[in-house]
Amino acid sequence: MPWLQTVLDVEINDQISSDDRTTPTTFLGWPRQTVFTDVIEGGQADFDAPIGHLSGADRALLYAKYNQVRHLDELKHAFRQLFQPGQSYGDPLMIDLGCGPFTAGLSLAATLGKNDVFDYYGVDHYQSMRDLGLRLANATRAHGGLHDRTKYQFLQDLNQVNFGPIRGSLTLFVASYLLASPNLNIENLVRDMVNAHTRASLGPAAVLYTNSARAEARAKFPDFKKLLIEAGFNLVVDHIDRFTETIKTPTDVHYALFFKPANFSIRRDKTL
Ligand SMILES: C[S@@+](CC[C@H](N)C(=O)[O-])C[C@H]1O[C@@H](n2cnc3c(N)ncnc32)[C@H](O)[C@@H]1O
Structure with a gap:
């Protein structure tokens, strides 16, 4: 289903990789190895609440990337x-x-x-x-x-x-x-x-x-x-x-x- 990968790339993957905060060891400036536990809390976070420098929208985006x-x-x-x-x-x-x-x-x-x-x-x-x-x-x-x-x-x-x-x-x-x-x-x-x-x-x-x-x-x-x-x-x-x-x-x-x-x-x- 070619459109599906395009949609995920354009709306999720490219948004994260082109973000100024993203570095080789972080997504949106957050260490990659703790995104799952600390930012998206295994999928059960309060996705409207900011955490550190990340907004609720950032947390939702990282949920999509990880889960x-x-x-x-x-x-x-x-x-x-x-x-x-x-x-x-x-x-x-x-x-x-x-x-x-x-x-x-x-x-x-x-x-x-x-x-x-x-x-x-x-x-x-x-x-x-x-x-x-x-x-x-x-x-x-x-x-x-x-x-x-x-x-x-x-x-x-x-x-x-x-x-x-x-x-x-x-x-x-x-x-x-x-x-x-x-x-x-x-x-x-x-x-x-x-x-x-x-x-x-x-x-x-x-x-x-x-x-x-x-x-x-x-x-x-x-x-x-x-x-x-x-x-x-x-x-x-x-x-x-x-x-x-x-x-x-x-x-x-x-x-x-x-x-x-x-x-x-x-x-x-x-x-x-
Ligand atoms: C683990 S995610 C699953 C999302 C999606 N169903 C999937 O499979 O990717 C759990 C979702 O439930 C939402 N959520 C948490 N508590 C809820 C509630 N009481 N009523 C409706 N949605 C809720 C969260 O915002 C989140 O999007």
């Missing part, structure tokens, strides 16, 4: 199993929870190709992530990665989303490396997801969860699973695999997939 490529590969792997390029999926709705820099949107666009339409809502707590996400989405559009009718929006709160007229297509929720976030309330999250699905579509819903297989990263998963099942979702996949389809170091990834049938049922006249 996003791996997540893009993991999500593409999952989407390739869910979607066949060239088939019609009736304009699915994607709700990317803790979207970061448009990660699941980039992966879905790379999987479906520009001939398929989807409707994307990226929800993220931090403005710097939403801003970077919008930049990456605009760049994807500019480099021909999206169908003309594909739309995207970035919001802070899922409850703010106005989905417009109710649709009948698949609603695909993605929670990629969200559940390790310390400020996340799982009950509120699942309640908001169920409400969003009801507001958006009469069609089916799926939830794709990915995370590190490390125990602390997965601590909230049992509650997430329980609450989704209580809300009518079926667990379809729940497994941990060593993920090797990436240029990054292979690591163990926990994948789960939940599915809820369509919200509507055809009313039948009892006398028939």
Whole structure:
């Protein structure tokens, strides 16, 4: 997918390498070996708060540089199993929870190709992530990665989303490396997801969860699973695999997939 590498180079890699603060041992003036732990805090930083000489926007950019490529590969792997390029999926709705820099949107666009339409809502707590996400989405559009009718929006709160007229297509929720976030309330999250699905579509819903297989990263998963099942979702996949389809170091990834049938049922006249 040539546009994807171009988008990442122009919006992430070149921004960092051409920054005046970057030197052979630093990114944006920060020692490279401590960016992961100290600047992006393993992906769980407050991405709006400055640290040292770095702004929130710098931290989001460094998140994309350090973590996003791996997540893009993991999500593409999952989407390739869910979607066949060239088939019609009736304009699915994607709700990317803790979207970061448009990660699941980039992966879905790379999987479906520009001939398929989807409707994307990226929800993220931090403005710097939403801003970077919008930049990456605009760049994807500019480099021909999206169908003309594909739309995207970035919001802070899922409850703010106005989905417009109710649709009948698949609603695909993605929670990629969200559940390790310390400020996340799982009950509120699942309640908001169920409400969003009801507001958006009469069609089916799926939830794709990915995370590190490390125990602390997965601590909230049992509650997430329980609450989704209580809300009518079926667990379809729940497994941990060593993920090797990436240029990054292979690591163990926990994948789960939940599915809820369509919200509507055809009313039948009892006398028939
Ligand atoms: C590890 S990053 C994952 C980003 C993206 N999903 C990916 O796979 O690259 C976690 C993301 O969740 C966001 N986040 C943290 N707490 C959140 C919350 N309570 N609600 C929504 N987003 C949150 C962070 O800003 C960050 O973008």
